[in-house]
Amino acid sequence: MKRILFLAFVITLMMSISVTVFAENSVTSDSGTTIDISATFKAGSTAEDVISVDIAWGAMEFEFSEGVDGVWDPSTHQYMGAAESSWSASGNEITVTNHSNVAIKATFTYTGEVETVYGTFTNDGVLALATAVGTARDAAPSDSVALTLGGSLTADTAGKVGTVTITIAKQ
Amino acid sequence: MTITKTQLAIIITVLALVLIASVATTVWVVFFRDDGGTPITPDYPPQGTEQNQKPLEGDDSDKMESPEGGGAINVTYQTSVKVDLSENKVTLLYANPxxxxxxxxxxxxxxxxxxxxxxxxxxxxxxxxxTLEKQAKERLMVGGYDGELVVRAYDPETNEKAMVDAKGKVKITIVE
Structure with missing residues (x-):
């Protein structure tokens, strides 16, 4: 009997003790009960890289002039009117304008279809263009390279001599 | 158990045939199997209009100026490409404004x-x-690949291929 009374006393004592709990995301109401506040997390989205570039090129017309020996002039011991072989170009510029949301690098490669002809570019064939973020559309980062052909051509190999490939990569 | 001369001859013949078949298969795989090879620019470019093309909403951009005799394109794309093997479908974003x-x-x-x-x-x-190419479906596995987007330009009047091509890197995700 004593044990039962002692047990009842202990339970009563425990229930009468008030405990204050400091917990985040909980609010104590006036009546002293706690309300759990739950919140869910919705991940934000980051803008995906969008590559957008304008590429403009000229007529890409090239002319190879074969060298001429000229006419031997006995009085001067020189060839008169002699000329070295040479190339001339028209519309050989390629312009790249960046409208992307990232900075880009444009690399230019010439692939020849005639073995004796090679191509080189100004700016070492590389353009680094800043991101268009924060710029007006008509003030987008832009730059150009010019293609120059070298080597030799014959009447048989004249025609389409090669192509230019522009590789766009995020910087 | 003893093996008769006839049985021995049969065994040797079978083994020789297996050996010949193995060598022939190896030679075919190494030298003759069609593995796709390097793509070759067509002499006759695509003539038809892409069936999956859609009008670009809100695109009222002015024509770019290009030097006489030249050309101008805008290349716009997202760098992520998804390939669904079960649906034979490649999902990407490319715009020709x-x-x-x-x-x-x-x-x-x-x-x-x-x-x-x-x-x-x-x-x-x-x-x-x-549409996913049949050969690609047979060779690709689920996962991620570094790939390339290749853009070839053609004159709208003559259909002649331009001297200038463009290409860019893309991330390709393969799913089933």
Whole structure:
């Protein structure tokens, strides 16, 4: 009997003790009960890289002039009117304008279809263009390279001599 | 158990045939099997208009100026490409805005493997879906690949391929 009374006393004592709990995301109401506040997390989205570039090129017309020996002039011991072989170009510029949301690098490669002809570019064939973020559309980062052909051509190999490939990569 | 001369001859013949078949298979795989190879620019470019092209909403861009005899294209794309093997579908975003004065055809490549290719995309249009190439379906596995988007421009009047091509890196995700 004593044990039962002692047990009842202990339970009563425990229930009468008030405990204050400091917990985040909980609010104590006036009546002293706690309300759990739950919140869910919705991940934000980051803008995906969008590559957008304008590429403009000229007529890409090239002319190879074969060298001429000229006419031997006995009085001067020189060839008169002699000329070295040479190339001339028209519309050989390629312009790249960046409208992307990232900075880009444009690399230019010439692939020849005639073995004796090679191509080189100004700016070492590389353009680094800043991101268009924060710029007006008509003030987008832009730059150009010019293609120059070298080597030799014959009447048989004249025609389409090669192509230019522009590789766009995020910087 | 003893093996008769006849049985021995049969065994040797079978083993020889197996050996010959193995050598022949190896030679075929190494020298003759069609593994896709390096893509070759067609002499006769795509003539048809891409069936999956859609008008670009809100695209009222002015035509770009290009030097006389030249051309101008705008190349716009997202760098992520998804390939669904079960649906034979390649999901991407490529736009050839009104500003371009050339038609374009695009290819999605992984190394030398053509994953998808389009017919001509005319200015003011874009694609978000292409059909997965059969050979790519047989060779690709679920996962991620570094790939390339290749853009080839064609004169809209003569259909002549421009001297200038463009390409860019894309991340290709393969799912089932």
């Amino acid at each position: 009104q500003a371009s004065n050339q038609n374009v055809a695009i290819l999605i490549m992984i190394g030398d493997l053509v994953v998808a290719k389009s017919d001509l995309i005319t200015p003011g249009h874009g694609v978000d879906t292409l």
